[in-house]
Each structure stands twice: as C-alpha cells, then as structure tokens.
Amino acid sequence: MSHTPPSSGDQPGPRQPASAESAEAARRRELDTEQQVVDLAYAELDRQLDRARRSLAETEAQEVSGTHQSRGERDAYAVHYSGLVSSLEGVESRLVFGRMDMTAQAAQAAGGSSPVTRGGARHYIGRTGLQDSAHREVVLDWRAPLARAFYQATARDPMGLVRRRHIDTRDRTVVGVEDELIDVTALGGKDGHQDDGGSGRRTHDLQEEDLQGEGALIAAMSAARDGRMGDIVATIQAEQDRVVTSGGRGVLVVQGGPGTGKTAVALHRVAYLFYSERERLERSGVLLVGPSPTFLRYVEQVLPSLGETGVVSTTMSDLLPGVRARGTEPAQAAEIKGRSAWVEILRRAVRSLQRVPDGPRTIRVEGTSLVLEPSQVREAATRARRSGKPHNQAREPFVLWLLERLTDQYAAATGQDVSDPDTRAWIREDIRTARDARREINLCWMPTTPTGLLERLWTRPQLLETLAPELTATERGLLRRPAGSALTAADVPLLDELAELLGPSEDAQAHQARLEAQRHEQLVAYAAQAIESQELGNGMVSAQMLAQRVQGTGPSLTLAERARADRSWTYGHVVVDEAQELGAMAWRALARRCPVRSFTVVGDLAQYSGPHAPASWQEALAGLGTSAGGSPPRGSRGHSGKRTSGSAPLRQEVLSVCYRTPATIMAAAEAVVGALGHPTPYPVRSVRDLPDCLHVDDLSGTRSAQDDQAWAQVLRSAVSEERDLLDSWAGPGGGRLAVITAEADQETDQVVQALAQDPALAQAMEAPGGDVLRARVAVMAAAAAKGLEFDVVVLLDPDRLAAASPGDLYVAMTRPTRRLRVLCRSTPPQGLDGRHR
Numbered sequence: 001m002s003h004t005p006p007s008s009g010d011q012p013g014p015r016q017p018a019s020a021e022s023a024e025a026a027r028r029r030e031l032d033t034e035q036q037v038v039d040l041a042y043a044e045l046d047r048q049l050d051r052a053r054r055s056l057a058e059t060e061a062q063e064v065s066g067t068h069q070s071r072g073e074r075d076a077y078a079v080h081y082s083g084l085v086s087s088l089e090g091v092e093s094r095l096v097f098g099r100m101d102m103t104a105q106a107a108q109a110a111g112g113s114s115p116v117t118r119g120g121a122r123h124y125i126g127r128t129g130l131q132d133s134a135h136r137e138v139v140l141d142w143r144a145p146l147a148r149a150f151y152q153a154t155a156r157d158p159m160g161l162v163r164r165r166h167i168d169t170r171d172r173t174v175v176g177v178e179d180e181l182i183d184v185t186a187l188g189g190k191d192g193h194q195d196d197g198g199s200g201r202r203t204h205d206l207q208e209e210d211l212q213g214e215g216a217l218i219a220a221m222s223a224a225r226d227g228r229m230g231d232i233v234a235t236i237q238a239e240q241d242r243v244v245t246s247g248g249r250g251v252l253v254v255q256g257g258p259g260t261g262k263t264a265v266a267l268h269r270v271a272y273l274f275y276s277e278r279e280r281l282e283r284s285g286v287l288l289v290g291p292s293p294t295f296l297r298y299v300e301q302v303l304p305s306l307g308e309t310g311v312v313s314t315t316m317s318d319l320l321p322g323v324r325a326r327g328t329e330p331a332q333a334a335e336i337k338g339r340s341a342w343v344e345i346l347r348r349a350v351r352s353l354q355r356v357p358d359g360p361r362t363i364r365v366e367g368t369s370l371v372l373e374p375s376q377v378r379e380a381a382t383r384a385r386r387s388g389k390p391h392n393q394a395r396e397p398f399v400l401w402l403l404e405r406l407t408d409q410y411a412a413a414t415g416q417d418v419s420d421p422d423t424r425a426w427i428r429e430d431i432r433t434a435r436d437a438r439r440e441i442n443l444c445w446m447p448t449t450p451t452g453l454l455e456r457l458w459t460r461p462q463l464l465e466t467l468a469p470e471l472t473a474t475e476r477g478l479l480r481r482p483a484g485s486a487l488t489a490a491d492v493p494l495l496d497e498l499a500e501l502l503g504p505s506e507d508a509q510a511h512q513a514r515l516e517a518q519r520h521e522q523l524v525a526y527a528a529q530a531i532e533s534q535e536l537g538n539g540m541v542s543a544q545m546l547a548q549r550v551q552g553t554g555p556s557l558t559l560a561e562r563a564r565a566d567r568s569w570t571y572g573h574v575v576v577d578e579a580q581e582l583g584a585m586a587w588r589a590l591a592r593r594c595p596v597r598s599f600t601v602v603g604d605l606a607q608y609s610g611p612h613a614p615a616s617w618q619e620a621l622a623g624l625g626t627s628a629g630g631s632p633p634r635g636s637r638g639h640s641g642k643r644t645s646g647s648a649p650l651r652q653e654v655l656s657v658c659y660r661t662p663a664t665i666m667a668a669a670e671a672v673v674g675a676l677g678h679p680t681p682y683p684v685r686s687v688r689d690l691p692d693c694l695h696v697d698d699l700s701g702t703r704s705a706q707d708d709q710a711w712a713q714v715l716r717s718a719v720s721e722e723r724d725l726l727d728s729w730a731g732p733g734g735g736r737l738a739v740i741t742a743e744a745d746q747e748t749d750q751v752v753q754a755l756a757q758d759p760a761l762a763q764a765m766e767a768p769g770g771d772v773l774r775a776r777v778a779v780m781a782a783a784a785a786k787g788l789e790f791d792v793v794v795l796l797d798p799d800r801l802a803a804a805s806p807g808d809l810y811v812a813m814t815r816p817t818r819r820l821r822v823l824c825r826s827t828p829p830q831g832l833d834g835r836h837r
C-alpha cells in the first residue's frame with residue numbers, strides 16, 4: 001500500500017505535482033471537491049433534522065382527549081421523534097470522514113448511482129447513512145457491508161478498493177485529506193509516492209501494512225485529551241473492525257493489553273449491533289457495565305456520537321433499581337462475596353426461614369385454643385415448595401393450607417358449620433388476623449427482603465457460621481460488619497440472587513400487581529389504536545414499533561428509562577468492561593439480564609486488582625454459563641420472553657496494538673510488573689514512541705522521603721513542571737494531567753492539600769460539578785484510574801502500589817498518552833531503576 005498525495009477529478013490515481021505551488025493548487029482542488037460532498041451531506045442532515053424536530057413539536061402540541069390510547073399514542077410518537085432528533089444531532093461532528101474509490105468491477109457489482117457515487121465508483125463513509133429525497137446514496141453508513149473495505153482493505157487484499165481517502169473536517173469545513181493507494185494494478189502499474197502521513201513516528205514494531213489511515217490515526221492519537229473518550233469511527237483498524245463486526249450471538253471476550261482499544265471496540269460493536277440487529281435491540285436495549293461512575297462519564301459520549309441512544313450504562317453498585325451501594329470494604333471481603341459458593345449459601349439462608357416447630361404450638365383465636373402441629377407445618381411447606389415459587393410468593397399457599405386446617409379445627413371446637421363458603425372465609429380471616437396465628441405462622445415461614453436477610457448474615461456471626469461452613473473463620477470474620485452499614489458493590493450480586501430466591505415481598509407485590517394491571521390496560525388499548533391508524537409517522541415508524549415502545553411499561557418513558565427501573569428487564573446485549581474484576585456471583589446477576597447470552601466481555605487479566613486473579617477467561621466467566629463450564633442461573637420471565645438455560649459459546653479475540661501509550665512507557669510497565677512475577681499475557685506493540693516520555697525521580701535517601709513538608713514541595717514542583725510541559729504541547733490550559741496515588745481517600749486528600757497550596761495548581765484541580773474528568777489536574781488512586789487516560793501521569797510511590805496490587809501498578813503506568821513521571825520515595829522498582837535522573 002502506498003500513500004499518495006491527493007489527486008483530483010474522477011479518475012483515481014496519483015498526480016505528480018511539478019512544484020510546491022502546483023501541489024498546493026492540487027490540494028485546494030481536492031478540498032473543494034470534498035467540500036461539495038460534505039455540504040450536500042450536511043444539507044441532507046439538516047433537512048432530516050428539521051423534519052424530525054417539526055414532527056416532535058407538532059406531536060407535543062397535540063391536544064389529547066384524556067384516554068389512555070390518545071395519551072399513549074402521543075407519548076410514543078414524542079419518544080420516537082425525540083430519539084430521532086437526538087440521534088441526528090449526535091452525528092453532527094465529522095459527519096463524513098472517508099471516501100472509497102472502487103475498481104470498475106467492484107463499482108459494477110455495488111451498482112446504484114447517485115450524483116455522489118457515480119455508478120458505485122465512489123462512496124463516502126460517514127457516521128450515519130444519508131440518502132437524498134430521491135433515496136439516492138449521499139453517505140454510506142460506516143456499518144454497511146460495503147464499508148468493510150474502508151477498514152479492512154490492504155494491498156494484499158484490496159477488496160475492490162483502489163484508493164482509501166481520509167477526510168478531515170472542522171465544524172462543517174474540510175481541512176485536509178489523506179490518501180492511501182490500495183490497488184496499484186488498478187491504475188495500470190503507476191505507483192504513488194509516500195506522503196508524510198505522520199509515518200515517521202511509527203515504531204519499528206509495526207509495518208506500514210499494519211495500519212490503515214496512518215496519518216489520521218496518529219493525529220487522533222496525538223490530540224490532547226479533554227476528559228471524554230472520543231469515537232474512533234474514522235480510524236478503526238482492521239483487527240478492530242473484525243471484532244466490531246463479528247456477530248452478536250454468544251459471549252465474545254475482547255482481551256488485550258492496555259490502550260489496545262478494547263473499550264472503543266466494544267462501544268463501536270454496540271453501535272454495529274444496533275445497525276445489524278436493530279429490531280431486536282431497539283426492543284430490548286443494551287446494558288453497559290463499567291468499573292466506576294467516572295468511567296461511565298468518560299465513555300458516555302461515544303455512542304451518541306454514533307447516533308445510538310438505547311444503552312443503559314451502570315456500575316455493578318447501581319445495577320439494582322432502588323439500591324445504592326456506596327459502602328467500601330477490603331478487596332479480600334469483596335473477593336469472598338464474589339465466589340460461586342454463595343449460590344448454595346444463600347439457598348440455605350432462604351431455606352432457614354422455613355422452619356418446622358419442634359413441638360405443637362398453641363394459638364388462641366377469640367378465646368378458642370387451636371394447635372399447630374409440626375406435621376401440618378411440614379406438609380404445608382412441602383406443598384409450598386412444590387409450587388416452585390420464590391420464598392415470599394410460596395408463602396401464600398403455605399399460609400393458606402395451614403389456615404384451612406386451623407379453620408377446620410376452629411369449626412370443630414366451636415361447633416360451627418363451615419360448609420357455607422362465606423362462613424368459612426370469615427372464620428379463616430379471623431384466624432389470619434389473630435396475633436398468635438400471625439406470629440406462629442411467620443416463625444415457620446418468615447417473609448423477608450433481600451437487604452434484610454443479607455444484613456442478618458453480615459451482623460450475626462453464628463448464623464453465618466451455620467449457613468456457610470465452607471468459609472473459614474477468618475473469611476467469615478472479614479464479612480462481619482455492624483448493623484446499618486452501607487451496602488457495598490459486592491453485596492449487589494448477592495442481593496440480586498436473593499431477590500430471585502425470595503421474590504417480591506407481599507407489599508411490593510401488591511404494588512407491582514396494580515402497576516402491571518394499569519400498564520397492561522394501556523398497552524392493549526394503545527396497540528389496538530396504533531395498528532388501526534393510517535400513515536403512522538409518515539412511514540418513519542410502524543404500528544408494530546410503536547406498540548413495542550409501550551410494551552410492559554408506561555409509554556412516556558424511553559426504553560433506557562424503563563429498563564433501568566426494572567430489575568427483571570432482559571437486554572438484547574450486555575457489554576462488560578474491565579470484566580476481569582467481576583466474581584462468579586456478578587456474572588450470574590448479569591446472565592439473568594441477558595437470557596440469550598449475547599455478551600461482549602472486555603478486559604485484561606493483567607489489570608486485575610483483587611487478591612486472586614483468574615487464570616483464564618473460562619475460569620473468570622464460569623458464572624455466566626459459557627460452554628467452558630458453570631451452569632446458568634435459575635430462570636424467570638423477562639421482557640424478551642422466557643429466560644433460557646444451556647451454555648453459551650465462548651469466543652476470544654486478542655487486540656495487540658496499543659494506540660495510547662508510547663512504546664518506552666509500555667516496555668517499562670511490562671518490565672516492572674514482570675519483575676514482580678505478575679504476567680502480562682498479551683504482547684502489545686505500541687503504534688508510536690515519544691522522546692523523553694518517561695522520567696523517574698529516585699528520592700530515596702533525600703529529605704522528602706522522611707519529611708512531609710519537603711515531600712509536598714517536591715510534589716508541587718514536579719506537577720508544576722509537568723503542567724508547563726503540557727502547556728507547551730497542548731497550548732495553555734489544554735490536555736489532562738493525573739496524579740495517581742497508591743491508595744484512595746486519605747492519601748489522595750493529602751496530595752490534593754499539598755498541591756492546593758500553589759494557587760495555580762489549586763485552580764487547575766477545580767472540578768466543576770465534582771467531575772474529576774473536567775479538572776485539568778486530577779488526583780486519584782490507581783484503582784480509580786482504571787479505563788481512563790491522560791496526556792500526562794505523575795505516579796507516586798510505585799513500590800507501595802506494587803506491594804498492594806501489581807495489576808493496579810500496571811494500570812497506573814499505562815494511563816498516559818504522552819509522558820509518565822514517577823516519584824519514588826523508596827528505591828524505584830526493578831524495571832524503572834535504570835531511568836532515574
């Protein structure tokens with residue numbers, strides 16, 4: 001493959017400029033040519049956006065008669081049009097970013113003519129597909145089958161491409177083009193010459209052939225960070241594209257070293273699945289699980305910039321509606337709670353609420369003594385369990401059966417005739433509400449909530465000892481905590497498991513039943529009307545789509561809102577990032593949310609934080625019920641139909657090129673954790689290297705190693721120096737710098753205080769709305785930096801981090817895109833020792 005200077009006109013082929021002046025003229029001509037197409041694309045976008053906004057305004061202004069149907073219809077239209085407006089607004093930036101010039105044969109095969117495509121010989125690639133009012137192609141959606149050549153064509157396999165062009169735009173103006181000649185033979189053997197394309201900065205590890213659109217890629221990688229991840233749709237590389245476009249069924253593990261684009265690829269895969277399986281996913285949505293709220297904020301713009309909005313993003317802490325798990329606990333405690341042993345322990349815990357008394361119990365009802373016999377309780381329990389219902393719901397047949405027996409006793413004791421159903425019901429109700437009866441029956445089958453039961457486990461050591469003999473005394477000790485403590489992230493999967501085993505409690509159940517009856521009424525009325533309607537939404541929306549929008553819940557909520565509020569919602573696809581951190585119980589909770597087991601699992605075993613790293617993905621994912629082992633969780637009904645069982649096929653992909661971290665830093669990170677005996681299973685090749693990108697200060701034996709004031713002074717001057725360097729690269733105030741500490745809370749607070757004594761640094765640390773990503777200088781613990789990236793990282797005391805968690809040290813060292821500065825108050829760890837000042 002060759003890089004060519006841009007050529008003009010219809011014939012793809014290199015033009016050899018005679019002088020610098022004519023080269024500039026050729027460049028201008030190319031920019032003008034592309035500007036015309038870009039103008040056309042934006043005009044089309046504006047036209048569609050205008051239409052959608054008008055429809056939304058008209059819908060919202062509509063008078064409704066007050067019936068469920070008309071309100072439902074109006075709301076569903078409003079949801080549809082506002083979704084459409086958001087999608088179209090989302091793709092404004094860099095709407096068109098590429099062009100493919102095809103061979104004559106490929107053009108003939110592709111067919112379809114428009115003023116832009118010239119009989120299929122040329123296609124413009126953009127973040128959404130656009131057609132003009134005569135339904136002719138203006139922009140080809142980057143996800144369309146034909147667009148694969150844009151990402152995957154090489155000189156060895158040109159895929160019908162003669163030339164690939166990257167088009168760079170600012171706002172709506174074309175500011176540059178970069179060409180790659182793919183198929184020289186298609187030009188009659190004439191070869192182009194190399195442009196600069198930024199290729200001089202590529203590391204020796206990578207061949208030119210390994211990268212597509214190298215200039216555009218390096219430009220994207222070199223841009224200063226702004227605290228939000230950007231989409232990579234213009235520069236997706238071939239190995240990434242194959243992952244992005246692989247089918248959605250089964251469990252796909254996307255693994256690879258730091259900065260290889262795992263997160264970016266997973267998000268683009270979601271956008272691709274929305275395109276290729278729109279109907280299914282529009283109905284069920286996609287769940288994105290990330291390691292922290294900061295991480296979710298970091299990636300939140302990527303999907304909207306690709307026009308997709310139907311994604312629910314959450315951390316495991318916030319997975320359950322109505323539960324906010326904000327407590328913290330040692331990593332060992334979290335690891336213990338993640339083990340699959342809890343499936344049995346929790347079953348036992350629920351079973352322990354179902355007790356047979358050790359002798360007959362006397363119950364007084366309105367002056368009459370009745371006797372509850374253990375044999376009766378046993379019989380009632382057996383029948384209730386046979387119902388297969390969760391504990392709280394199975395309580396109903398249990399109680400009913402006992403009440404019938406007690407009613408018979410009461411009738412016999414008082415000589416009343418209970419052959420009349422009304423009399424019988426009246427007596428039964430008297431017994432049900434009698435205090436003695438309530439207490440005794442509750443003792444035999446105690447209704448409870450998941451949080452109530454979990455709290456008992458953590459606060460009653462004896463109970464836990466009885467229920468969890470498979471844990472050691474030390475392990476059980478780690479789980480103990482005072483009553484009223486905040487829930488933790490590791491509690492959430494256990495609560496979810498308990499919610500399955502217990503079912504809703506009576507109060508919640510009655511409330512839920514009322515809501516469901518209302519929703520059902522709305523759905524039936526609305527769907528009937530929608531199906532009868534003519535010309536629904538000017539052909540933009542079908543009656544079926546509208547009916548689906550209201551299925552199950554109120555029509556005024558978006559799908560994401562409905563899904564988020566419903567614990568039993570089942571998604572069409574689930575993406576889990578930093579997946580190496582999840583324990584078996586978390587996987588079971590996620591498996592429940594996607595019965596079709598369509599998962600993208602993203603992670604790097606070397607970046608694991610906890611005490612016992614999983615040896616393989618098969619082991620890590622056993623709780624998900626992949627074909628490698630583990631049985632799927634108990635089923636229950638969900639929105640996509642019945643939950644299924646059986647094992648899901650597991651596929652694994654490895655990404656190998658690092659687009660973030662310069663080669664020197666990457667090599668140092670691998671050497672440091674390698675010396676700690678912490679394996680990095682995936683060899684990573686960095687796209688680029690930068691001079692002076694790694695700097696280590698060995699402060700051992702200096703005053704700052706002993707004295708807090710001196711340390712604070714060293715910190716301030718190091719961070720100021722790095723901030724000045726960042727100014728010189730990214731312009732004053734540009735880019736992002738993170739100071740990464742070994743520990744959270746106390747240590748980060750101390751560092752913030754030390755830095756804040758310098759007014760300029762205090763200002764740089766200001767985080768509007770408490771959003772650390774918006775601060776130019778952020779201070780955070782290594783574990784919190786997971787998944788994030790910064791232009792510059794100042795890492796403090798790597799030895800302490802190494803002792804606590806080598807995986808976190810690896811994470812911290814690989815966050816920078818430009819430079820890593822390490823301040824060591826002890827001797828620098830092996831692997832960094834040759835690099836100090």
Ligand SMILES: Nc1ncnc2c1ncn2[C@@H]1O[C@H](COP(=O)(O)OP(=O)(O)OP(=O)(O)O)[C@@H](O)[C@H]1O
Binds near residue numbers: 257788
């Ligand atoms: N094809 C690409 N073109 C441009 N930038 C890319 C490309 N692939 C990845 N990147 C950039 O590389 C950086 C790292 O990507 P990402 O965060 O997805 O990597 P990761 O493998 O998830 O990293 P980690 O495991 O360290 O969290 C991001 O800035 C991303 O935008």
